[in-house]
Amino acid sequence: xxxxxxxxxxxxxxxxxxxxxxxxxxxxxxxxxxxxxxxxxxxxxxxxxxxxxxxxxxxxxxxxxxxxxxxxxxxxxxxxxxxxxxxxxxxxxxxxxxxxxxxxxxxxxxxxxxxxxxxxxxxxxxxxxxxxxxxxxxxxxxxxxxxxxxxxxxxxxxxxxxxxxxxxxxxxxxxxxxxxxxxxxxxxxxxxxxxxxxxxxxxxxxxxxxxxxxxxxxxxxxxxxxxxxxxxxxxxxxxxxxxxxxxxxxxxxxxxxxxxxxxxxxxxxxxxxxxxxxxxxxxxxxxxxxxxxxxxxxxxxxxxxxxxxxxxxxxxxxxxxxxxxxxxxxxxxxxxxxxxxxxxxxxxxxxxxxxxxxxxxxxxxxxxxxxxxxxxxxxxxxxxxxxxxxxxxxxxxxxxxxxxxxxxxxxxxxxxxxxxxxxxxxxxxxxxxxxxxxxxxxxxxxxxxxxxxxxxxxxxxxxxxxxxxxxxxxxxxx
Numbered sequence: 001x002x003x004x005x006x007x008x009x010x011x012x013x014x015x016x017x018x019x020x021x022x023x024x025x026x027x028x029x030x031x032x033x034x035x036x037x038x039x040x041x042x043x044x045x046x047x048x049x050x051x052x053x054x055x056x057x058x059x060x061x062x063x064x065x066x067x068x069x070x071x072x073x074x075x076x077x078x079x080x081x082x083x084x085x086x087x088x089x090x091x092x093x094x095x096x097x098x099x100x101x102x103x104x105x106x107x108x109x110x111x112x113x114x115x116x117x118x119x120x121x122x123x124x125x126x127x128x129x130x131x132x133x134x135x136x137x138x139x140x141x142x143x144x145x146x147x148x149x150x151x152x153x154x155x156x157x158x159x160x161x162x163x164x165x166x167x168x169x170x171x172x173x174x175x176x177x178x179x180x181x182x183x184x185x186x187x188x189x190x191x192x193x194x195x196x197x198x199x200x201x202x203x204x205x206x207x208x209x210x211x212x213x214x215x216x217x218x219x220x221x222x223x224x225x226x227x228x229x230x231x232x233x234x235x236x237x238x239x240x241x242x243x244x245x246x247x248x249x250x251x252x253x254x255x256x257x258x259x260x261x262x263x264x265x266x267x268x269x270x271x272x273x274x275x276x277x278x279x280x281x282x283x284x285x286x287x288x289x290x291x292x293x294x295x296x297x298x299x300x301x302x303x304x305x306x307x308x309x310x311x312x313x314x315x316x317x318x319x320x321x322x323x324x325x326x327x328x329x330x331x332x333x334x335x336x337x338x339x340x341x342x343x344x345x346x347x348x349x350x351x352x353x354x355x356x357x358x359x360x361x362x363x364x365x366x367x368x369x370x371x372x373x374x375x376x377x378x379x380x381x382x383x384x385x386x387x388x389x390x391x392x393x394x395x396x397x398x399x400x401x402x403x404x405x406x407x408x409x410x411x412x413x414x415x416x417x418x419x420x421x422x423x424x425x426x427x428x429x430x431x432x433x434x435x436x437x438x439x440x441x442x443x444x445x446x447x448x449x450x451x452x453x454x455x456x457x458x459x460x461x462x463x464x465x466x467x468x469x470x471x472x473x474x475x476x477x478x
Contacts, residue, residue: 008136014188015130019123020144021181022086024151025174026116029093030058031155032162032170033109034292035303039167040105050102056222057106061113063218063406068211069114070121070399071259074392078129079191081395082122086185089115090178097171108171121398126189128386128394138325138383145379146320153314160304206259209248214403216241221407224414260396264389270397272458273384274404279451280341280377281408283444284370286416287348290440293420297432298356309360312367319375333380333387334458340376341455343369345448352441356434412447416440 008016034055041051073081089112096108127144131137162169220237223230252258264270288310295301295309327336347369354363385401386394423436 008131008140011188012131012140014184015126016140016143018181018185018188019127020147021177021184022082022119022123023144023148025089025177025181026120027148027151028155028158028177029112029174031152032159032173033058035156035159035307036163036167036170038303039163043167044100044102044105046102046105050106054102054105054109056219057110058113058116059222059406059410060215060218061110061115062117063113063221063403063410064211064215065114065117066121066403066406067214067260067396067399068207069118070125070395070397070402071207072118073122073125073395073398077191078122078125078395079189081118082126082189083182083185085115085118085122086178086182089119090175090182093171093174093178097168097175099171117402120402121395124382124385124398124401125394126191129191129391135325135329138328139321141383142325142328142379143321145324145382146317146375149320149374149378150314150317153311153317156307156310157304158307160302160307163303203251203255203257203259205251206248206255209244209251210259213241213244213248216244218407218410221410221414224411224418261393264393264396264400267388269384269388269458270400272454273381273387274400275454276337276341276451277381277385277401277404278408278411279447279454280344280381281405282412282415283344283348283447283451284374285409285412286447287351287370287412287441287444289413290416290420290437290444291351293432294354294437298434298437309363310367312364313371313374315368315371316374316378319372320379324375324379327376328380328383333384334455336376337380337384338452338455338459340373340378340380341448341452343376344373345445345452347373348441348445348448352438352445354434354438354441412444415443419443 037051037054040046040054046054069081069085092108092111092115096105096112099105099108124144127140128137131140158173159170162173216237220234220241223234223237249262252260252262291310292306295306296303301309324336347366350369351363351366381401386397389397417440419442420432420436420440423439424433427433427435
């Protein structure tokens with residue numbers, strides 16, 4: 001592999017900086033808000049339902065509009081969608097900072113989630129279209145993935161620091177960052193994919209039905225954390241979502257210009273990639289939530305101390321852009337991804353026997369392994385999301401990936417909450433208990449093991465399919 005095949009010029013680095021800045025913005029925005037929730041509740045006097053809704057509103061906006069956002073990037077222009085929704089993100093994050101009532105926060109977080117749903121797939125499609133397939137794209141996606149995960153890790157610490165100055169800075173800081181990214185993006189970003197003249201109509205019926213279905217399914221996932229309370233309503237929401245999703249499929253099969261080409265879902269590697277992403281995020285989101293409860297409610301740690309405890313997971317910010325692309329080019333995407341998910345499964349298993357007086361040294365192996373797991377998994381998942389997909393559908397492929405990631409995040413939090421709450425109720429107790437946390441932690445371990453098994457199917461398929469010798473090119477399908 002020649003050095004020139006990896007080397008990027010100044011403009012390429014500028015484009016990568018802009019796109020990484022946007023995905024970093026999304027990660028740090030979510031993480032900082034999670035840390036700030038107690039301070040927001042105290043200042044505005046929000047009920048538990050409204051406070052939970054502040055988080056759920058973002059999930060609904062993100063999950064509900066992600067598929068539409070991905071396809072809109074393909075049909076209406078990646079650069080146009082990225083810049084437009086970056087402006088929307090900036091404006092409504094600022095609105096959250098000026099909120100004086102709960103409904104203002106709910107509106108701000110919902111629209112911010114919608115903006116992220118359009119930005120994220122457009123950003124991934126711009127990465128794949130601006131960097132040629134092979135080592136250079138692998139390196140760009142490694143940096144991109146590392147920045148995404150690093151934003152969440154650093155957001156926990158930044159949130160703790162900003163809350164000390166006032167919770168409103170948790171909303172104002174992303175406004176400043178978004179403004180800087182926007183100023184750099186306007187001259188740097190270019191659409192590399194030509195418009196497709198065959199697409200003359202926008203599939204309004206398909207867009208309306210898939211968005212309604214995703215909103216219903218996202219709402220059902222959010223309701224899962226209530227456990228048995230209102231289970232009938234939750235199941236009814238899921239059933240309605242499934243029915244509307246069926247209507248969407250019928251519309252797409254008959255549409256001359258479908259919003260989503262259903263044939264893309266026949267790709268086994270793409271399906272495995274999205275299932276692995278879903279389960280990987282179920283495991284991490286559930287683990288992070290349980291550890292936060294353990295440290296803050298059982299151990300009495302502050303938000304800043306909790307963020308610092310998780311900061312070591314941010315080693316992926318360094319390893320993802322440096323180690324992971326080399327490993328992918330050397331061993332192939334599937335093997336690297338499998339290794340990362342196995343690291344995650346081991347990390348969660350090590351944390352299962354957690355005790356009330358664990359030292360940080362006892363927690364450190366799990367945190368280090370999680371940092372390595374993110375380094376080896378997030379980048380390859382991002383690379384595999386568009387592998388074998390036509391260039392004109394990279395936005396759609398990105399939308400599918402981020403839909404899996406967002407639903408996985410919501411499912412992980414809902415699942416561990418439901419398990420821990422059920423444990424507390426079985427004990428006829430109130431608050432949280434160590435046993436409830438331990439039971440909740442079984443969910444991330446199980447999800448990671450299942451993700452490893454699904455990824456291993458890709459390994460078996462590769463081994464069973466003899467291929468002619470190839471030059472040093474990354475193997476990028478899961």
